[in-house]
Amino acid sequence: MASSSKSASFSQQEINELQTTYEQGGLSKFATQIVKKLNDIENVKLNIAVTGDSGAGKSTFINAMRGLRACDEGAAEIGINETTMVRTPYKHPDFPNVCFWDLPGVGTTKFPMKDYVSKMEFTKYDFFIIISQNRFTENDAKVAKEIQNLEKKLYFVRSQIDNDFNSLKLQGVGFDEIKELAQIKEKINCGLMEAGISEPIIFLISSLFPKEFDFNKLKETLLDNLDGIKRDVLLMSLPSTTVKIVEQKRAQLKKRIWMLATVSAVVGAVPVPGLSFAVDLGILVNAIIDFRKSLGLDGASLQRLANVAKKPVEFLKAEVRTPLVGEIDKEFVKQMLVRSSFAAVSVVEVALDTIPIIGSIFGAVSSFGMTYKLLTDVLDDLVENAQRVVTVAFAPDPSHPQ
Template sequence: MGGASSRDQSAEASNTSLFSEDELKNLKSNFESGGVEKVTPLIQKKVNDLDNIELNIAVTGEAGTGKSSFINAMRGLQSEDKGAAKVDNKETTVEPTEYKHPSLPNVILWDLPGIGTVKFPANKYLKEMKFKKYDFFIIISHPRFTENDVKLAQEIKRLGKKFYFVRPKIDSDLDAVKRERREFKEEEELENIRSYCITSLQEAGISSPQVFLISKFDRHLYDFDRLSKVLEDDLPSLKRSVYILALPNLTLEIVEKKKKELKKRVWMLASLSGVLGAVPVPGVSLGCDIGILIGGIVHFRKCLGLDDASLRRLAKKAGKPVEELKAVVKGPMVGEITPDIINRLAWGATAVVVSGFELVLDHVPVVGSIFGAGSSFLMIYKLLSGALDDLTENARRVVKAAFGTDENDPK
């Protein structure tokens, strides 16, 4: 492939698929020794692993600190929405309570009881909460971080897990300061609050605390975007992908991030189709690949917020009639996906399959070399890529209709 070294090829392929570099080397080795038959179980296992991967986020803090509002915001819900966490100042959480993402149930936020209560004293908290199951921890406190918050962070660190301090209701705090002072500079006051939180935690024994100031109601204000970016950067690749796909579509930037992650999924599904070999080209006899295509398109649609429930939630968030958002959603990919639609799309794709084959192999030198131009790998790649492009454009139009902007940020 253009004289590139095998290491360069693996690195390049890793950027376009969810295979790690070691997995790509293993695939290549197995293919060279046993052909497609030997790599089939490896690829099928990878796809199954992706379907079953979970992201478990623990949210802890005392009653009234804003845990429920945070959990709802992370899932793109408002307090009155179906499945929303109940917003209450009373300590109603007596055991870890799970709240699944409304579209991606493998993303779970856990509301944990506050540490140091009568039922959960600090010395029993870790064991009772089964800390090892969570991928990272959000420690929420208001108006200040407590001794128990510090103890909790130290134990989380001891277990080798990531934790982040969140101070919510910052808009209410700023309003209170504004009423008390004639001169008020928001950025300066935010930095004072942030510095105070960090200094207090450092004095209590937390060496490099990460503190985020957020609004109770508006996810786009203050440090919420910064928190989201830090979480993305800190998660391992597969968990990061799941996290990004679970983000509510509040900006065009989020839509583009989702497309990038879903493009990796295209490679995975095309690879699965390649080993199954259900679609000879030419001929377009889709066979069992119909299921791969329909399942892939439905998944893309949910992740991009184009299903009916997601559109209703976004419309509510934006204060727009849902019909206004639905009006900009167009094309065959947003209706019922039937085998007939897939077959018509496939016939249209055959004209470009052979001509585009070398280009595809240039982008996936290891996986692409396993399958020939007559395999279903390229056909599924072309069909799913086209569907993803179509759905992404629809998602862009929805965000613009919801927030009235052509910029990356609807603010």
């Protein structure tokens, strides 16, 4: 059986084994396997190492990846002098299984190169980001070689690009931004290749302006180079700063819906008054709250987005036009199910494109079909609101969002 830790949805082999599980053990054992997969998604950990010289902008970058400012609770400390004297973990405020590790700079008396890899526990990280505010040093190259020897993914990030361009503007120097960025990247690439780093992956960013330069490209590359559940957990943790990220989150969350609907209909199910089926209302309540958090529509996420976009949070909240951002409890979900009952659709319509054996397990119209439809409608509603919030958050003119 394919490893659960490597896939956020079931592989064909796992689907075949689910079919066998159902045939031999019935619906209860079938649901138990799905619960295991959901637990894998919930519990997987992602550890990201961020290293580089003092003043390179590691802390600011870690904060930006988590949608935080230096003044926010849980933010990495930022200072003019070296602030990272020990290996320091910074968990995501909403997704604590995603952890960024701020590593002290290498090459000092306290952290000589010969001890650095072992002291920093390089084997525990999923991938590495080396940050520099100007050129990458000999020490950076030495660290990079150690990472490559471990066959782990490595990314070079040149930070504070906005300062470079502002300096040129203040001096009255005319320049073509695209050409200037290409020249900077080429110079870095040549330097790293000369230092023995093969095919370095380089990004030019400003952590203070995550919509500009290569920041979004960096996020997309990180996602592309992760597999299955770890990709899923990183995606959900990223601030919803672009419509593309929101759409990627929709696609991933939709893969969970049939699993949640199955468990809701089978595990600890109770009858819903006024309807002819039973569901686990607690699972549905938690699913709606998780969808809302993943898409950045909870209060804390909206405040963090407002801070990044430099817009009043009330301006963003005004674009959220759904009761799903209010209190979600079992009674609320019951009422949603009752109101949705007239629109029941067959399992064949909603599930066979996702997992073929579902249609043979549940009836044409069933508790599965209703809860599947409910969560699909919930996801579509939340995505529509999230897209609207992101669009106005970063529109140049708040009165004319683009």
